[in-house]
Amino acid sequence: MAVALILLLVAIGSVLFHLYSPWWWTPIATNWAYIDHTINITFWITGFVFVAVIAFMAYCVFRFHHKEGRRADYNPENKRLEWWLSVGTGVGVAAMLAPGLVVWHQFVTVPADATEVEVMGQQWQWSFRLPGKDGQLGTSDVRNIASDNPMGLNPDDAHAQDDVVIESGDLHLQLGKPVKVLLRSVDVLHDFYVPEFRAKMDMVPGMVTYFWITPIRTGTFDVLCAELCGAAHYQMRAKVIVDEEREYHAWLEQQKTFAELSPAKAIVKATYRSGDK
Amino acid sequence: MVDIPYEGTRGIPPAEVPDVELYHPRSWWTRYVFSQDAKVIAIQYSLTASAIGLVALVLSWLMRLQLGFPGTFSFIDANQYLQFITMHGMIMVIYLLTALFLGGFGNYLIPLMVGARDMVFPYVNMLSYWVYLLAVLVLASTFFVPGGPTGAGWTLYPPQAILSGTPGQDWGIILMMSSLILFIIGFTMGGLNYVVTVLQARTRGMTLMRLPLTVWGIFTATVMALLAFPALFVASVMLLLDRLLGTSFFMPALVEMGTLSKYGGGSPLLFQHLFWFFGHPEVYIVALPAFGIVSDLISTHARKNIFGYRMMVWAIVAIGALSFIVWAHHMYVSGMFPQFGYFFATTTLIIAIPTAIKVYNWVLTLWRGDIHLRVPMLFALGFIITFVNGGLTGLFLGNVVVDVPLSDTMFVVAHFHMVMGVAPIMVVLGAIYHWYPKVTGRMLNDALGKFHFWVTFLGAYLIFFPMHYLGLLGVPRRYFELGDTTFIPSSAHSLNAFISVVALTVGFSQLVFLFNLAWSLFKGEASGGNPWRATTLEWQTPETPPGHGNWGKELPVVYRWAYDYSVPGAAEDFIPQNQPPRATQHVQGAAS
Numbered sequence: 001m002a003v004a005l006i007l008l009l010v011a012i013g014s015v016l017f018h019l020y021s022p023w024w025w026t027p028i029a030t031n032w033a034y035i036d037h038t039i040n041i042t043f044w045i046t047g048f049v050f051v052a053v054i055a056f057m058a059y060c061v062f063r064f065h066h067k068e069g070r071r072a073d074y075n076p077e078n079k080r081l082e083w084w085l086s087v088g089t090g091v092g093v094a095a096m097l098a099p100g101l102v103v104w105h106q107f108v109t110v111p112a113d114a115t116e117v118e119v120m121g122q123q124w125q126w127s128f129r130l131p132g133k134d135g136q137l138g139t140s141d142v143r144n145i146a147s148d149n150p151m152g153l154n155p156d157d158a159h160a161q162d163d164v165v166i167e168s169g170d171l172h173l174q175l176g177k178p179v180k181v182l183l184r185s186v187d188v189l190h191d192f193y194v195p196e197f198r199a200k201m202d203m204v205p206g207m208v209t210y211f212w213i214t215p216i217r218t219g220t221f222d223v224l225c226a227e228l229c230g231a232a233h234y235q236m237r238a239k240v241i242v243d244e245e246r247e248y249h250a251w252l253e254q255q256k257t258f259a260e261l262s263p264a265k266a267i268v269k270a271t272y273r274s275g276d277k
Numbered sequence: 278m279v280d281i282p283y284e285g286t287r288g289i290p291p292a293e294v295p296d297v298e299l300y301h302p303r304s305w306w307t308r309y310v311f312s313q314d315a316k317v318i319a320i321q322y323s324l325t326a327s328a329i330g331l332v333a334l335v336l337s338w339l340m341r342l343q344l345g346f347p348g349t350f351s352f353i354d355a356n357q358y359l360q361f362i363t364m365h366g367m368i369m370v371i372y373l374l375t376a377l378f379l380g381g382f383g384n385y386l387i388p389l390m391v392g393a394r395d396m397v398f399p400y401v402n403m404l405s406y407w408v409y410l411l412a413v414l415v416l417a418s419t420f421f422v423p424g425g426p427t428g429a430g431w432t433l434y435p436p437q438a439i440l441s442g443t444p445g446q447d448w449g450i451i452l453m454m455s456s457l458i459l460f461i462i463g464f465t466m467g468g469l470n471y472v473v474t475v476l477q478a479r480t481r482g483m484t485l486m487r488l489p490l491t492v493w494g495i496f497t498a499t500v501m502a503l504l505a506f507p508a509l510f511v512a513s514v515m516l517l518l519d520r521l522l523g524t525s526f527f528m529p530a531l532v533e534m535g536t537l538s539k540y541g542g543g544s545p546l547l548f549q550h551l552f553w554f555f556g557h558p559e560v561y562i563v564a565l566p567a568f569g570i571v572s573d574l575i576s577t578h579a580r581k582n583i584f585g586y587r588m589m590v591w592a593i594v595a596i597g598a599l600s601f602i603v604w605a606h607h608m609y610v611s612g613m614f615p616q617f618g619y620f621f622a623t624t625t626l627i628i629a630i631p632t633a634i635k636v637y638n639w640v641l642t643l644w645r646g647d648i649h650l651r652v653p654m655l656f657a658l659g660f661i662i663t664f665v666n667g668g669l670t671g672l673f674l675g676n677v678v679v680d681v682p683l684s685d686t687m688f689v690v691a692h693f694h695m696v697m698g699v700a701p702i703m704v705v706l707g708a709i710y711h712w713y714p715k716v717t718g719r720m721l722n723d724a725l726g727k728f729h730f731w732v733t734f735l736g737a738y739l740i741f742f743p744m745h746y747l748g749l750l751g752v753p754r755r756y757f758e759l760g761d762t763t764f765i766p767s768s769a770h771s772l773n774a775f776i777s778v779v780a781l782t783v784g785f786s787q788l789v790f791l792f793n794l795a796w797s798l799f800k801g802e803a804s805g806g807n808p809w810r811a812t813t814l815e816w817q818t819p820e821t822p823p824g825h826g827n828w829g830k831e832l833p834v835v836y837r838w839a840y841d842y843s844v845p846g847a848a849e850d851f852i853p854q855n856q857p858p859r860a861t862q863h864v865q866g867a868a869s
Contacts, residue, residue: 003650003658006735007662010738011662014666017746018746021743021746022766023747023749023768023769024746024750025682025749025750026751026764032682035681038676038678038679039673039679039682042673042679046669046670046673049665049669050665050666053661054665056640057643057658057661060643060648061650061658064644064645064646064647064648065648066580066649066650071647071843072579072580072581072647072842072850073581073646073843074582074842074843074845075582075584075645076582076584076585077584077586078584078585081641082585082588082637085633085637086633086634089629089630089633089634090630093626093627093629093630093672096626096672097623097626100676100677100678100679101622101677103678104619104678107678108615108618124442142530142531142532142537143530143537183612187436187437187440187442187531187532187533188437188440188531189437189545191685193685193753195682195750195751195764199682200610200684200685201610201612202611203612204545204546204611205530205531205545206529206530206543206545207529209612221764222762222764224753225753226685226686227434228359228437228755229442230440231355231359231444232442233359233755233757234756235760237760
């Protein structure tokens with residue numbers, strides 16, 4: 001039966017494609033391997049259901065297709081079978097949902113020792129900000145935005161003066177240190193997306209959103225915008241570089257603080273010192 | 278002995294249905310143009326929806342050309358690309374699928390299947406179509422206004438939808454909102470009609486639990502649409518006010534092209550909640566009619582009652598109800614309150630259970646059937662495969678933390694095309710092959726139909742199945758060009774080119790279908806009144822195509838449920854719903 005065979009081949013072909021296709025997720029660079037595991041569990045359960053349903057259907061088509069003299073059974077319902085199938089489905093669903101919710105709990109629970117870094121999106125570029133030696137990011141407001149204050153930091157906030165501002169450069173993160181990425185936008189929605197990090201979150205004007213990660217391998221990673229943000233959405237790029245501790249601090253020392261970038265009122269002489277313990 | 282006792286057909290007294298005073302057309306204009314006959318309105322809806330749907334199909338070719346062969350076509354720029362994806366999405370979801378299932382199939386099938394002469398409010402029904410047509414024309418006009426149509430994506434998220442960094446900010450977005458408002462007004466007029474007709478105009482004996490699942494699907498979807506569309510209506514009005522009057526419902530203080538805008542105090546997330554409060558039920562507004570119709574196709578062509586009818590009805594109702602409390606699964610990475618994730622992931626995965634029951638019951642209907650692999654049945658089988666595939670990937674995206682890496686990638690695009698693009702379209706096409714004989718009195722050509730099915734089904738699967746893996750790799754959606762990245766290998770570009778070639782092939786193969794529709798209208802084999810030997814009332818009309826008023830002098834009386842196929846002891850392998858119990862016992866060849 002050609003039709004039954006083709007249906008079966010669709011199922012088998014899908015499984016083979018899954019196993020042998022060269023397109024798979026990027027090697028992970030953060031602690032979120034849990035997410036990958038949850039996806040794998042989901043692949044196993046759904047893959048089994050997919051093959052079972054299609055194979056059963058193909059068998060029915062093969063076995064019960066019309067022939068002269070065949071007559072269908074009359075079989076309105078079978079309560080027991082329907083309940084068993086419902087319960088079985090419920091178990092499968094729970095097996096996917098439970099690990100999913102556990103991992104979500106980890107995802108939204110930021111560890112206390114996470115350091116903060118801010119990413120700001122605007123059409124169509126990224127800016128970054130790190131807390132200065134006071135370890136605290138200063139406040140900001142879009143109304144403060146000016147040519148010498150592109151991130152809209154509050155000039156009257158002492159915490160802001162020593163913040164490290166990276167306007168058109170790459171963001172560096174330190175290997176193995178949990179980091180809470182604070183996300184902010186000044187115009188439209190954006191989404192800070194690094195495929196290798198697995199985590200992503202929209203950036204919404206008027207709000208500060210976040211996710212947290214712990215980088216687990218060094219390297220240079222592409223930053224893309226994952227939320228449509230207008231004409232040049234596809235060109236909104238940057239790089240994140242995960243460094244060993246020494247390289248990270250070497251990089252950090254070269255960065256300028258907000259005070260240094262404000263020529264008019266360089267009152268506070270605040271250079272950033274690494275290893276400020 | 279023959280009338281198998283079945284609880285679903287007992288216990289509820291038949292509804293008393295008085296004859297309806299019918300409006301009678303007096304001229305060519307009122308018969309064919311400003312017609313109040315639901316069947317004519319159905320065809321008007323279907324033709325209009327198909328016409329604008331073809332525009333959306335062509336838009337998809339253009340975007341596939343760009344994605345498959347970036348830089349090759351100088352006539353497509355980044356702005357236009359965004360305009361193409363926006364218009365493609367909005368047309369396909371709302372102006373094609375919603376209008377076709379409810380305005381098209383709903384209008385044609387509800388009165389016939391419940392044994393009514395027409396919709397209960399024929400004049401409002403007519404207005405519904407004309408307002409819909411106006412909405413389509415307003416939408417289409419955006420291609421010709423300065424700045425062109427909006428390129429905000431079909432989700433139209435503010436702030437960017439109304440700011441100057443987005444194409445179509447001048448006229449496109451204003452007309453889009455106006456068109457949506459018109460569409461909802463038109464739909465509401467039609468939708469109230471469908472609901473009241475199903476509840477009030479069923480013929481004698483047609484209890485709710487004897488309704489064909491097609492009617493259950495369309496009815497439930499209509500109720501849902503009446504509850505969900507107001508959210509979109511409100512969102513559209515508010516966004517229009519933000520754009521035109523400078524209000525700030527959705528607009529916080531922000532910078533527009535380097536300068537501080539006049540907006541302040543609004544919430545972009547509010548729009549997203551309103552949009553998806555409509556948008557998620559919308560998925561099922563498209564899916565439930567497809568579920569209903571495909572149940573009837575499978576049952577008829579497998580010559581077997583639908584398995585577990587009552588469970589199927591309750592599954593439809595349960596899905597309809599649950600779909601109102603899952604909307605924020607579209608917003609897991611929107612920045613909303615993170616604790617929402619637990620609730621919405623749970624509700625979303627629970628909805629998989631009634632949906633899975635439906636799938637089991639479709640394939641169990643095939644078990645020990647007498648499966649005629651005619652074109653409508655082939656499309657039904659194609660639907661099951663694509664729907665199961667798309668439904669299962671929904672379990673990835675619904676499971677909040679799994680959604681985090683996959684959202685906004687091609688995985689999402691592949692998922693929703695499979696589940697609410699390809700699968701419902703399979704049903705639409707199968708349904709057209711199934712009911713064309715009733716609408717025209719002629720059969721569609723079978724060989725062309727089979728060719729059309731295999732190219733469409735296998736082609737669509739080849740387009741969207743591999744696309745999931747691009748998303749898994751991390752390829753983002755809504756990208757004009759992928760540019761240089763370290764993580765996208767050149768093989769992914771080859772896959773994109775392959776998908777584009779298949780998409781164009783599938784697209785052009787629809788011309789075979791259009792040719793078949795036109796050719797068979799004149800040259801198709803005469804079908805007779807009931808070519809599939811089906812049980813439901815629309816196949817028992819005295820005339821084919823059914824005349825004005827559907828039933829001649831007397832309304833049919835219903836004695837049984839819609840699925841008396843292959844009843845043991847009956848002479849034929851089907852017993853129409855309007856056949857009295859006694860007739861089946863003695864009369865040989867109990868045909869209509």
